[in-house]
Amino acid sequence: MSEPRRILEMNAFDNRQGGAGPVARRLDNLGAASVLFYRAPIEMVSAQGAWMVAVDGTRYLDFYNNVPSVGHSHPEVVAAVSRQIATLNTHTRYLVAGVDTYLEALKARLPSALSNVVLTCSGSEANDLAMRVARQVSGAGGFVVTETAYHGNTALVTEASPSALKRTAPPAHVVTVPAPGREAYGDDIAGGFARAIRAAMAELDARGIGTAALLADSIFSSDGIFADPPGFLRPAVEAVQAAGGLYIADEVQPGFARTGSAFWGYARHGVAPDIVTMGKPMGNGFPMAGMAARPEHLAAFCEDTGYFNTFGGNPVACAAGLAVLRVIEEEGLQDNAQRVGARLKSDLEEIAARAPRVAAVRGAGLFLGVDLCAPDAPGTPDAAFTVQVIDAMRDAGVLIGAAGRYGATLKLRPPLCLSQAEADRFTEAFAGAVLP
Known part of the structure; x- marks a missing residue:
């Protein structure tokens, strides 16, 4: 049976393992209160629209946070x-x-x-x-x-x-x-x-x-x-x-x-x-x-x-x-959220029909949740597999987070300016991470 997960434990760097370089610097400054995304944290240097850029030049499509709601650096x-x-x-x-x-x-x-x-x-x-x-x-x-x-x-x-x-x-x-x-x-x-x-x-x-x-x-x-x-x-x-x-x-x-x-x-x-x-x-x-x-x-x-x-x-x-x-x-961003979000949800449901480890797709507009489950067991949340999917999507240049009682729900919150082409980029990465 899956164990409940706390919000700060989901897709987070484990401070107890310490770190080097920028990670060590952050831990020295914030100590136990430091919360960093990903088991291997990313150092970001800039962002525009729905994209963020890391210090090594890697561009990431941001489906993770809803703070820059109308787009990074609008x-x-x-x-x-x-x-x-x-x-x-x-x-x-x-x-x-x-x-x-x-x-x-x-x-x-x-x-x-x-x-x-x-x-x-x-x-x-x-x-x-x-x-x-x-x-x-x-x-x-x-x-x-x-x-x-x-x-x-x-x-x-x-x-x-x-x-x-x-x-x-x-x-x-x-x-x-x-x-x-x-x-x-x-x-x-x-x-x-x-x-x-x-x-x-x-x-x-x-x-x-x-x-x-x-x-x-x-x-x-x-x-x-x-x-x-x-x-x-x-x-x-x-x-x-x-x-x-x-x-x-x-x-x-x-x-x-x-x-x-x-x-x-x-x-x-x-x-x-x-x-x-x-x-x-x-x-x-x-x-x-x-x-x-x-x-x-x-x-x-x-x-x-x-x-x-x-x-x-x-x-x-x-x-x-x-x-x-x-x-x-x-910019008609409420209409964009409705239109692009509906297509995104439909595309995710189509992938779910072919992916045994995708149990459900829920949400409205550009706020969606995707439940991931154990093999052939839609009723059993799988937090470990969720972390694998998150890491695979990061490797594909897409940032995504987790939610839910068991940490087995992908939480999709891209900027409201998300284009259809960017949504398609997300579904491509998602399909690559969950389809057998």
Whole structure:
């Protein structure tokens, strides 16, 4: 039987083996906190579009990280950041028109009820603030998350990130439920997931804690990418809200047009979040994040707790964020995610039909998951084979990562500017790695 894997153990260099050259330098500087991709780490020197370049000149197609969402080193984002930092960059306690211009452009993409946006520097900060607001508004202290969720690395958010906990279980105020897939819920994913959420809330009530919020990444990335059927999330969200809890939509990974059919991941499910948190792709690599909430909810929190963020919402971050929104619109990147992602998924399904060790293909837009399994055993995840595939694709010039409870799901998150030719390049490498 496969053993569960922690998020920081997946496709990672083992620091205990030490290293030489740049690896030794990094370990000397960061120690045990160093996290490097691949068993043989890569030293990168530049990137453009969907491609990264290593110090030895090797070009890699980047299907690994969703931070440069509109493409590495996008010229519009570079120009916007350069202009702003050469003009003014200060903290958030002065009026700067560009900050409010960005906030208004972002709010135009959000539900009208969520008209207050607090900008932070990281998704962890945004989720931490959202959890604190939820506790204040609901009067309860507990949270429901999926069993392999990852929501960030502050003390509070780490407790609600089971995939980050190496040796401990979540604390009493956090109850986990299985990810919304057929393995746990059969064909009734919507009903099964809602029943699991209600049972989790009952457990929090039995512990005398109550439910402050359901905190869910609407693509369930760390759980292994669960996107379908659209709408399955709605009964669970409505159950939480009916019980007085909030739904915190963690859009750090699925947001900003990545799922193709909707700008936000939660929108595919027809739900009304109480709080939306954002991060990674907002600034295309410039560190920025945010939380959108109802004014009355934020006011209730601020009555008891003073809050400010020195760097969150600084003018340079907002210039980057506004450029990202503009590029998504002008370059039609949401449509590109839908179109190229649909073709990519279809091509992967065709390969899966011929590859005994590919168990399933899931996802939406340019956010896909591919389950890998033991030979002739679709129900048995194979993390070791997954590492072999990742290494084979690296050798073919393609970067890819892992996810899921057992580390046996390939996680595909290329930049939204991915061309069809680049998608074809990926499927060629994938086929070479998995077909007998």
